Amino acid sequence: MWKDWLWLVRKNLALILRDKKSGFLHVGLPLAGVLLSMLIYGSANSGTLHIGIVNEDKGSKVAEDAVQYLAQLQKVKVTVLENDEMRTEIENGSIDSGIVFPSGFSEKLKNGEAPSADIVSIQGAQVTAYVSSMLNNYLGNVAAIAKTSEGDSARFDRLYEEFTGSGYAVNVESLQDISGKKDITYQAIGFLLLFMLTSSFSLTEIMQKERQDRTFLRMMSSPVSSRTYVFSNVAVNAIVLIVQIVLTLVFMKFVLGIDSGVPFGQLAGILFLFSLAAIGLSLLIVSLSTSNAASGALSTLIITPTCLLSGCFFPMDIMPDAVRRISTFLPQHWLLDSLGKLQSGDAGSGLMLNLAILVAFAAAFALIAAYRLSRKDNTRQYV
């Protein structure tokens, strides 16, 4: 029994390794998926803010100092521009936002009027908020000096000199922003799920092809049982999917340096549970089909739409409620949800329930497929 099983596994692996397309399908596409997710999310959080500054209040020390203040901020790069240049640079994306210190800016500030630097951006508050906050803080201090000076220019200059000359110790700690890495991981795993399902179906389809080219009939006329035959296919399927998972995760972590936020073993473990569901689903598709064409059409109808609905291509946050509810009937949803839980450090009962649901999906698919396949063997489909 085990010898027969190993013999069939060996043959299937030989067939897969000989097929040049299979290398592309089982390994190339998942790696391409990781690269694609890098492209989509990789540039979203580069970290450095490019600001263009137009200083129309030329010769004013306060305006000059404000520019210097912004230039020494961490993660901010300042370029001094003319007004026309700034609009062009913003439009072509060379800078994220622009600040204009209008003529008479420092005089107004000295007279106790509210600071009025204009901040221009087409990317919205998420880009301008940080600079605006820091600049307002700085200008607020200058305005306070002006108020204390009560219109006495000499007093203002003295106090201002003390303010700019005095140093105070600030310890700066940079916290790592891992949301971008999480997004890349989520997207990469989403693509991987699609390719795992596609690979699994392609490997299970070997059984369908063997029925059609009659090699199945020849095998079944030998002492090998149909159960051994199906288990050998499942084993080969699992081997290929494990290789696919490991290669993809290694590529992500060690080649591209993407830290998923989840230990390698845990991530590989939950993906292996998903691979069981994928194998069960592909067995079910093949068991429900009478030909290669039928199983191909059925897989297309099932795999891509379910991946779409369960958030493999887009984050679930942007999906409508109805789609979110539908996604709970799909194994991909529970894998992605488990990934989210692991990334946020929630390894409690919620995660266990998710994993149990994944196993239940695999068992349900496999049981229905086993029933269907046993019925198939009692008919003349291969005669």
Next chain:
Amino acid sequence: MNVLNIRNVTKTFGDFAAVDNMSLSVREGEIFGFLGANGAGKSTTIHMVSSLLKATKGEIEVLGKNIAKHPRFAKSNIGIVPQDLAIYEQLTAYENVQFFAGLYGLRGSLLKERTEEALEFVGLGDKAKSFPKSFSGGMKRRLNIACAIAHRPKLIIMDEPTVGIDPHSRNYILQSVLKLNEMGCTIIYTSHYMEEVEEICTRIAIVDHGKIIAEGTKEQLKSIVTDTKEIWIGVRSESNISVEKLKNVPGVVSVRIEDGQIKLQSKAEVNNLNEVIQQLIQDNADIRSVEEQAPNLESVFLTLTGRNLRD
């Protein structure tokens, strides 16, 4: 000793009985011809013998053991040469034979030896490392046979092994069948080609509508045909000949035209040759020969089933 015993076997698919209470025995050392038109029940019987299908009723024994109780034993002693090619195009000839022989538990040096032996036997020893896609139809058929014999089965079932191949390969395969038989294999051979069956089979069964309607040696079967005769008329031009008009000649049972020959079956007691020739002259057929044939398996089949084997 009987290698195969089929006792009162029935196989139904819904209401349709593909095999209907069939009984049959194949003795050790025979080349047993299994004749029947498409849908007669041959393939269903073969698939039941090879445990691919379960009989609805009845009992099948291979080498004295009931296949329902000892399927592994039965399968180990049977080699199937399926009608359709059942080989992997992605594996070499050697790997194909090696893989299928390995399913019967052969491993290591024995497997290597048997694989090489099977390939040599079918004349593909020098093509061991070639892939089947580079083979002719006849070579693929021979590889199909090699995959079935490498484990040295006692009973080989060949289902139409010569379909669609050139005369040279066909002859090679027929000689291989005789050689396998000399080596001690019992063979069940099905074919649409009567002349093949007549040439190599020692005993023949004719199956129709799931039942054995005749069984025996060639001579025994031919002796059944006493009430019909077969006349072959050679013509230079067959384009104007009306088969329908010939069939209307009194006593004519069937007419077929093959390779410039009009093959006509007629009731033995009716003397209608003059009318047949008169009809052919009317159709402007340029007659070049007329001969009455001794009964053959074709005429036996026609007499028993009312149709030609290739209909």
